[in-house]
Amino acid sequence: MAATPQRTSGSVARDDYLEQIYHLMEQKGYARAVDISRNLGISQSSVTNMLQKLDAEGLLNYERYRGITLTEQGTEIAKAIIARHEMLTRFLRLFGIAEETIYADVEGMEHHVSRATLEAIRALTQHLETNPATLKEIVSQMSLPES
Incomplete structure (x- = not known):
């Protein structure tokens, strides 16, 4: 049986979010859901749902109505x-x-x-x-x- 190819990270959506957050953090020091929503062309409610999932996975620090930052693990994945x-x-x-x-x-x-x-x-x-x-x-x- 052939080995499954290894990817450098998880889902397409997760990759896009982490990449966006990283770039926003470089620009402003933090990201906001509204900026992510605008940059990815996704509704703010969908962004909020994904941010909560990424927070639960330990990839970012998310507090509603505050800036979003990546954890060390989230930063490593975003850089990759x-x-x-x-x-x-x-x-x-x-x-x-x-x-x-x-x-x-x-x-x-x-x-x-x-x-x-x-x-x-x-x-x-x-x-x-x-x-x-x-x-x-x-x-x-x-x-x-x-x-």
Whole structure:
């Protein structure tokens, strides 16, 4: 029986919330449900429900009508999510893919890529960045649609 791929974190929704909260904390020192709701395009009541779940999981500190902050564990997961996002973006940029396409693709890929696949992408990205002739050869074989 094949092994199940390991992901760097849990559900897609959880990843999105933790990533949003982390970015808001970087900007303001805390997050608010209204900001998360606006940024994710989700109703405030749905955000409140998820915040309560994440609080119960020990990933954030949530007090109604106050700022939301990530716990140490929540911060570690958020940083891994962001690193995964940045790695996939960096990889796709090597090939001259349009930014809008990269954004849409990474938003889908980042939630489903296994650690093993991400590590392969990281190694390949590093190799291509340090071997421009190889990258140029690969890009020359691509037929990208006009952006």
